[in-house]
Amino acid sequence: MSSKELQERRNRVLPKAMNTASTLNAAWAKGAHFYDQEGKPYLDFSGGIGVLNAGHCPTEVSRAIARQSQKLMHTFFNLLTHEPYVALAEKLVEILPHGEATKVMFVSTGAEAVENAVKIARQATGRSGIICFTGGFHGRTLMGMSLTSKVSYKTGCGPFAPEVYRLPFPDYYHNGAGRSFDAFVEQELQNFRKYLSSVVAPDQVAGIIIEPVQGEGGFYVVPPRYLQGLREICDQYGILLILDEVQSGFGRTGKWAAYEHYDVIPDITTWAKSMGSGIPIAAVMGKAEVMDKALPGTLGGTYAGNPVACAGALATIEYMQKININKKGQQVGRMVMNFFKNLKKTCPSIGEVRGLGAMVAIELVKNQDPNQPDAELTQKLVAKCAEQGLFLISAGVYGNVIRVLCPLVIAQKDLKKGLEILGKTLKDLS
Ligand SMILES: Cc1ncc(COP(=O)(O)O)c(C=O)c1O
Secondary structure (H helix, E strand, C coil): CCHHHHHHHHHHHCCCCCCCCCCCCCCEEEECEEECCCCCEEEECCHHHHCCCCCECCHHHHHHHHHHHHHCCCCCCCCCCCHHHHHHHHHHHHHCCCCCCEEEEEECCHHHHHHHHHHHHHHHHCCCEEEEECCCCCCCCHHHHHHCCCHHHCCCCCCCCCCEEEECCCCHHHHCCCCCHHHHHHHHHHHHHHHHHHCCCHHHEEEEEECCECCCCCCCECCHHHHHHHHHHHHHHCCEEEEECCCCCCCCCCCCCHHHHCCCCCCEEEECHHHCCCCCCEEEEEEHHHHCCCCCCCCCCCCCCCHHHHHHHHHHHHHHHHHCHHHHHHHHHHHHHHHHHHHHHHCCCEEEEEEECCEEEEEEECCCCCCCECHHHHHHHHHHHHHCCEECEEECCCCCEEEECCCCCCCHHHHHHHHHHHHHHHHHHC
């Protein structure tokens, strides 16, 4: 069957909302490449949107999934305990301690992890308010959409969940003009404190949810002092700090968690994507005293923590440990960041290069003006690169950010090749 036939079949039976960013397809994949129906290879700079830090189809993970599927495929964990769930929980607690005692539960998607983080925060505090940020993305369930900022992810899907409050994300590039970075961050923290007097009282707020590096929003990195300031505000008022690490976790920033760059310990965190190499698995982690406040019966789900998914995730993390994924994240990040910084010197359409570890992006603007996003150029760049076998993805509320989420196991020569295609194509188009 050809790519064209596959496209025609999908158009006949799938609703329009199941759009894709391109008309490409993937028939099989390995490492940093996927291959379409005709066998044409593509270098994958999208990594399944941050799912494939350990690469496409790591052999160890495929084998673990096959083994587990022959042994025990399902129990419904709220009825019957199984070992892969417990083993995966132990592994996560070992690599991602949240203070002295940490607990973890599993669900199947990032959005579900966010839903459950909010449920736990509300039960633990007895409060209902959740504060989130402009540009944030937290999934497509009702609470996920309510917390998500970009309107095109939720057009016509309301009414949204109540008791959600949103503050501007501390984005220096767009909003910091005329001030030093430090002065800007202090002002943003003061604005946050004012919000707790003028919009919602702190004793109504269960949690503050923030991505340490915004993913869909366009790879804006939370300034360290800002996150530390949020931690102080949370401690002062008994609010829980919830960090959404769904896109930034598992080596992407050169550490297991992006928050490890900040000297901040969160109360609750959410995880998904690269923890399972593509198998549907997600986690909510937190300080034991917080996690234990949720009542039996309020958390769980039929497939949540399925044995095959847990075995796939455990094998993924063990494989990541074996190959030192965090070191790979640092190496990939350095190479991409250096390349983009050099490219910016000769490419005026790049307004900003930013990122943390291997979560690196360029923002494309007109006339070097942060407030003139160039979504058209971004789209053209993605399409032209695809013609040359490089699969890129964009991000950002205005669709003018190119983000690199390539598998961290990518060979140096492939990374170099992909970046060169990207750089040359951007210069040709600019
Ligand atoms: C930070 C963040 N949170 C939550 C989600 C939702 O995850 P899922 O698509 O698995 O529901 C995403 C997905 O992109 C994400 O990037």
